[in-house]
Amino acid sequence: MATGIAKRFTPLLDRVLVQRLKPEAKTASGLFLPESAAKAPNYATVLAVGPGGRTRDGDILPMNVKVGDKVVVPEYGGMTLKFEDEEFQVFRDADIMGILNE
Template sequence: HLKTKCAILPAGQAFKRFLPLFDRVLVERVAAEKVTKGGIMLPEKSQGKVLQATVVAVGPGSRVKNGDVHPVNVQVGETILLPEYGGTKVVLEDKDYYLFRDGDILGKYTA
């Protein structure tokens, strides 16, 4: 029997009804910069794709050949670097989130 737990952020009711499976990670992309440091407003086309995200929920991990569970490499609340393409968009309570496999995440930022 699988005895690992899924981790979720306590904030937001949507996460009580949605838990990622296996090695999937649910993230919320960091908001794009809309104003430069000099105060110039950026049009949407100039903002570029946001590759940073905050982990909001993680699955228990993937099962390896011998039956053990390999846990996910990131934890809830961490800021991560995403690939430019990929992920599955999920809308929960009118907010956009994205599901990525643990192995697709490029790295995480340290404090």
């Protein structure tokens, strides 16, 4: 499904389309958590990126992330989009806090 949304929505300028990772439903010891107790992590997967912002002279600024990166996003902010019962967020490139290296 995530690749389908990337084909249907193209971010402009320095915007980044992400999908947050699902919260863990089970603890390390094997206990299942109810949905109310499972806190969603601030991690997301980058699905699409815009071409980059522009300087006053019209030069394109390179993006800091690329499709497939796992990133840390702010808990609040961005714009939420809903496509076929799945939620996605759009953030500016500068709002992305970091890339997770695995």
